[in-house]
Amino acid sequence: MSDVTLNAATANPEAAPRTAPVATTGALAWARTNLFSSWLNTALTLVMAYLLVRWTIGFIDWAFINAIWSVPMQGNVPQTQVCRDLEGSGACWAVIGEKHRFILFGTYPYEEHWRPLLVCALFIGLYVVSAMRRFWSWVLIPIWIVTLTVIGVLMWGGILGMTYVPQERWGGLPITLILSTFGLAFAFPLAILVALGRRSNLPAIKTLCVLYVELIRGVPLISLLFMASVMFPLFLPEGMNIDKLLRAQIAITLFAGAYLAEVVRAGLQTLPRGQYEAAEALGLSYWQKTGFIILPQALRLVIPPLVNTFIGFFKDTSLVLIIGIFDLLTAGKTAIVEPAWQGFGIEVYVFVGAIYLVFCFAMSKYSQGLERDLNQHRRR
Amino acid sequence: MSSSTADPRLSKAGPPRRPLRLSWSDERLRGIVWQVLVVGIVGVIVYWLWSNTVHNLEVRRIATGFGFLGREAGLPIGESLIDYDPTDTYRRALTVGVLNTLKVAVVGVVLATILGTLVGIARLSRNWMLSKMAGFYIEVIRDLPLLLQLLFWYTILQTLPVPRQALNPVGGVFLSNRGMKLPFIEWLPAHSLALLALVAGSVLTLLVGRALRARQYADGQPRKLWPAALGLMGGLPLLVWLAHGAPFTPDIPALRGFNFQGGITITPEYAALLIGLVTYTAGFIAEIVRAGIQAVNQGQWEAAQALGMRRGDILKRIVLPQALRVIIPPMTSQYLNLTKNSSLAVAIGYQDIVSIANTTLNQTGQAIEGIAIIMLVYLTISLSISLFMNWYNSRIALVER
Numbered sequence: 186m187s188d189v190t191l192n193a194a195t196a197n198p199e200a201a202p203r204t205a206p207v208a209t210t211g212a213l214a215w216a217r218t219n220l221f222s223s224w225l226n227t228a229l230t231l232v233m234a235y236l237l238v239r240w241t242i243g244f245i246d247w248a249f250i251n252a253i254w255s256v257p258m259q260g261n262v263p264q265t266q267v268c269r270d271l272e273g274s275g276a277c278w279a280v281i282g283e284k285h286r287f288i289l290f291g292t293y294p295y296e297e298h299w300r301p302l303l304v305c306a307l308f309i310g311l312y313v314v315s316a317m318r319r320f321w322s323w324v325l326i327p328i329w330i331v332t333l334t335v336i337g338v339l340m341w342g343g344i345l346g347m348t349y350v351p352q353e354r355w356g357g358l359p360i361t362l363i364l365s366t367f368g369l370a371f372a373f374p375l376a377i378l379v380a381l382g383r384r385s386n387l388p389a390i391k392t393l394c395v396l397y398v399e400l401i402r403g404v405p406l407i408s409l410l411f412m413a414s415v416m417f418p419l420f421l422p423e424g425m426n427i428d429k430l431l432r433a434q435i436a437i438t439l440f441a442g443a444y445l446a447e448v449v450r451a452g453l454q455t456l457p458r459g460q461y462e463a464a465e466a467l468g469l470s471y472w473q474k475t476g477f478i479i480l481p482q483a484l485r486l487v488i489p490p491l492v493n494t495f496i497g498f499f500k501d502t503s504l505v506l507i508i509g510i511f512d513l514l515t516a517g518k519t520a521i522v523e524p525a526w527q528g529f530g531i532e533v534y535v536f537v538g539a540i541y542l543v544f545c546f547a548m549s550k551y552s553q554g555l556e557r558d559l560n561q562h563r564r565r
Numbered sequence: 566m567s568s569s570t571a572d573p574r575l576s577k578a579g580p581p582r583r584p585l586r587l588s589w590s591d592e593r594l595r596g597i598v599w600q601v602l603v604v605g606i607v608g609v610i611v612y613w614l615w616s617n618t619v620h621n622l623e624v625r626r627i628a629t630g631f632g633f634l635g636r637e638a639g640l641p642i643g644e645s646l647i648d649y650d651p652t653d654t655y656r657r658a659l660t661v662g663v664l665n666t667l668k669v670a671v672v673g674v675v676l677a678t679i680l681g682t683l684v685g686i687a688r689l690s691r692n693w694m695l696s697k698m699a700g701f702y703i704e705v706i707r708d709l710p711l712l713l714q715l716l717f718w719y720t721i722l723q724t725l726p727v728p729r730q731a732l733n734p735v736g737g738v739f740l741s742n743r744g745m746k747l748p749f750i751e752w753l754p755a756h757s758l759a760l761l762a763l764v765a766g767s768v769l770t771l772l773v774g775r776a777l778r779a780r781q782y783a784d785g786q787p788r789k790l791w792p793a794a795l796g797l798m799g800g801l802p803l804l805v806w807l808a809h810g811a812p813f814t815p816d817i818p819a820l821r822g823f824n825f826q827g828g829i830t831i832t833p834e835y836a837a838l839l840i841g842l843v844t845y846t847a848g849f850i851a852e853i854v855r856a857g858i859q860a861v862n863q864g865q866w867e868a869a870q871a872l873g874m875r876r877g878d879i880l881k882r883i884v885l886p887q888a889l890r891v892i893i894p895p896m897t898s899q900y901l902n903l904t905k906n907s908s909l910a911v912a913i914g915y916q917d918i919v920s921i922a923n924t925t926l927n928q929t930g931q932a933i934e935g936i937a938i939i940m941l942v943y944l945t946i947s948l949s950i951s952l953f954m955n956w957y958n959s960r961i962a963l964v965e966r
Contacts, residue, residue: 219693226692233694273724389600393607403947405905407919408939415932419621420614500710507912514713530720538709538717545708 251275255282263525280529281536284520288537291356291511297348300339301359307336308362316551329370336363352430356511358540360430364502364512368437369445369495375438376445381475383446384453394446401443406504409436414508433505441498448494452487453479488559492552496545503541513537618933633929634659640924642916644832655925662921663942669835669917670904670946673842677903678896680843681850686880688855699851706848712909714845719837719913728824737817737828745831746818755809759802766797773797834915838907846903850896857892858884889961897954901947908943918942 208214221227251271256279257264268277281288290301311332314320320328340359343349355363382394401409413436414429421427456479464474484491503514511519517537521530585593622629638658641651646664649657687699706714723742726732731741737748750756770793777788818828861884869879910917919939926935 219691222691229692230694233692233698237694237698387596387600389604393603400944403944404940405908405919405943407908407911408936408943411919411923411939412936415926416936419618419932421621422617423621423624496708500708503710503712504909506712507909514710514716518716528724531717531724534713534717534720538713541710541713542705542708546704549704549708 247274248276253277253279255279265525265529268529276532276535277529278532280521280526280532284526284533285536287357288513288516288520288533289357290359291516292354293356293359294348294350294354297342297350300342300347300350301355301357304336304339304359305362307332307339308359308366311366333367333370352428355430357516358513360505360510360512361499361502361514364430364434364437364505364510365495365499367434368441368498368502371438372441372445375442376449377480379442379446380449380453383450398443398446401440402447406437406440406501407507409440410504410508412436429508430510433508433510437498437502437505440501441494444494444497445491448487448490449483451490452483455486456483485559489552489556492548492555496548496552499544499548500541513540627930629931629933631934633925633931633934638925638928640921640928642921644830644835644916655929658921659918659925659938662916662918665915666904666907666910666917666919666942667946669838669842669907669910669915673839673846673903673907674900676839676843677846677850677899681847682854684847684851685854685858688851689858703848703851706845707852711841711845711906712912715837715841715909715913718841719833722833722837725833728820731820731825739818739820739825741825742833743824743830744833745836746825746828747831748815748817749829751812751814751816753809753812755806755812758809759806762802762805763798766799766801769797770794832915834910834913837913838910838915842903842906845906846899849899849902853892853895853899854888857888860891861887886961893954893958893961897951897958900950900954904946904950905943908939 207217220230252275253268253271256267256277263279263283265277265279268279271277286295286298290298293301311329314328315325338344339347340355340363341350341352379394379397382390383398385391385394410433413432417432417435418426460478460482461474464478469478502512505512506515506518509515514537517533518530521527521533583593585591587594589595621627634656635654637652638655639651640658642649642658642661644665645661646668647657647661649661684699684702687695688703690696690699725740725742728739728741728743731739731746733739739746770790773793774790777790777793781787816827818825858880865883865887866879869883874883907917908919911920911923914920922935922939925938926932929935
């Protein structure tokens with residue numbers, strides 16, 4: 186093409202001046218290539234923009250402009266008729282204002298709410314510390330043990346002038362954090378052992394590990410939770426009784442262990458064979474080889490999928506609702522049982538959803554950033 | 566091995582087996598001791614739990630065995646694919662539960678695959694707006710617990726008006742808090758036969774397609790499949806239907822008293838479960854599809870572009886077939902997840918196998934049998950899906966040298 190125009194230009198020096206070339210930089214050019222590159226794309230962009238504007242306006246109307254932030258009280262009964270008159274055109278955030286303490290901390294004694302609040306802060310601090318790469322060493326193990334002990338002391342109390350709070354009164358966000366954190370703290374070592382067992386040459390150990398992983402992965406978590414709530418009592422000798430939360434915790438730990446074991450096994454398989462052989466050539470024993478050479482490298486390889494699995498478990502702890510344990514979601518669902526607040530489920534679920542979203546979004550962004558950092562050498 | 570001069574590397578028998586030494590420094594002996602120890606500990610624990618259970622069952626006078634399956638269930642079930650009455654046996658009630666689970670799982674897998682693939686492709690679109698919106702959808706839907714989403718959808722469906730003021734978007738379709746009512750036809754044996762003819766026609770079309778392809782490989786001439794397909798899949802059922810007198814009686818839902826009569830119903834429980842499962846799983850499938858497409862070498866795109874193919878054609882004919890190899894294994898686990906997640910139905914009152922088995926174990930008190938049934942059903946479904954997907958995976962896997 187360019188040859189032809191060039192020839193034409195030399196043949197006729199008085200050819201009409203050509204228009205300036207289409208700009209390839211700047212906002213307009215960006216919009217042309219990314220939004221309006223063809224008829225189809227233009228149509229798509231316009232439809233999307235229309236939907237986006239409409240949904241945004243609808244959401245702002247519902248959540249802010251038409252919303253009601255508080256309702257008058259008559260004695261102890263909130264007068265929610267104003268909210269009902271909206272007929273869904275606006276949110277009734279009064280339910281959150283009234284019930285947020287209950288949703289967050291359940292039936293924990295009201296004056297002692299600073300304790301579960303501190304527990305949540307401690308959990309978040311623990312996550313942040315574990316996420317920082319400078320702490321990725323054996324230091325993490327004492328940090329975890331100390332923090333989890335402090336959390337137990339704060340929740341139960343009974344010493345240091347704090348009143349004793351039985352476990353039946355715990356609820357809300359602390360329960361969600363306890364179930365997921367303790368579950369992972371115990372499931373992780375279990376998962377490493379099972380993953381090693383599945384890669385072992387000893388047939389009996391290998392069979393046991395394969396059976397455990399495949400059986401657990403083949404059934405839904407709910408069936409394990411049902412098992413924990415109705416079958417565990419039958420398994421134990423007469424007179425011995427463990428409480429419901431601990432039973433659910435055991436079920437979640439066993440469940441998480443099987444899934445984490447598969448992630449760890451993937452890391453063990455990705456590690457080049459030479460590492461195993463070199464360790465053996467140095468005369469290291471099995472546990473020396475595993476502890477000093479294999480695991481530090483294999484675990485580092487699978488950190489992004491591990492974080493993704495953690496996100497999955499954090500969400501899955503909400504299933505304890507079905508066996509009646511008072512976690513964040515159950516507390517939210519219970520908050521709207523009261524007749525005055527019936528029918529405001531959407532507001533409560535949006536509030537509870539926002540809390541889950543903050544935790545999961547932080548973990549997912551962290552995992553993506555980590556994946557980028559750890560794969561820097563592979564990018565072109 | 567027979568001659569001492571032979572190179573040991575050439576022999577196939579491997580190194581000679583050392584005799585077992587009775588010393589802790591012998592690796593094989595250590596292995597045996599460890600295994601005996603572990604199996605012993607596991608065995609003792611299992612025995613301890615087992616004897617406790619047997620003792621507890623005796624003390625609490627709980628019956629064992631599956632004898633209850635033949636007894637009258639007496640539990641009402643809202644929706645069922647087969648005829649069911651509360652006076653039927655537990656066996657029939659549990660069958661209804663399994664069918665309800667399969668109903669939501671099969672429809673869910675198909676819809677989630679379609680939606681997920683579309684969103685995954687949209688995520689990679691060169692249209693900035695489309696790609697960002699797909700990304701937003703994926704991020705939000707994956708960061709919220711599925712149970713929360715199910716409760717949310719169910720609450721929204723509950724806010725629909727009562728049947729008397731039902732929404733009527735299209736003639737014959739009614740939306741109310743009792744579910745969606747759709748017009749249908751009166752189902753007669755002729756329709757079942759026509760459906761059977763359609764299945765037979767589809768199988769025949771597959772066979773014809775295979776034969777045509779074999780002939781194309783032989784002489785290189787492409788042949789058209791669509792006339793045979795139209796005749797077998799469209800004409801054959803039509804002929805069967807006409808041969809039975811072409812029965813057609815529309816069954817349109819109409820308000821009688823406080824509820825609708827006639828037509829078919831999609832209950833709010835089923836709809837909430839299906840919407841929740843499909844949108845949630847689609848978020849994960851979209852990421853798998855995106856990763857699969859990105860895993861295809863950039864050179865494949867460039868080579869296809871150099872041949873003058875359009876973007877859509879490249880995606881369909883060059884990239885997707887190669888991406889499928891990366892996509893299938895993680896997709897299998899998503900299908901399994903969807904099936905297992907359908908057990909959350911119990912939270913919103915859809916009567917799947919978990920819900921019905923749970924009621925059964927509450928009524929009979931036979932917890933072990935009830936949970937065993939749930940686990941057995943899911944293990945069977947999981948195993949069938951993995952077997953099928955493994956077969957499909959091996960079929961499309963790259964044949965390497």
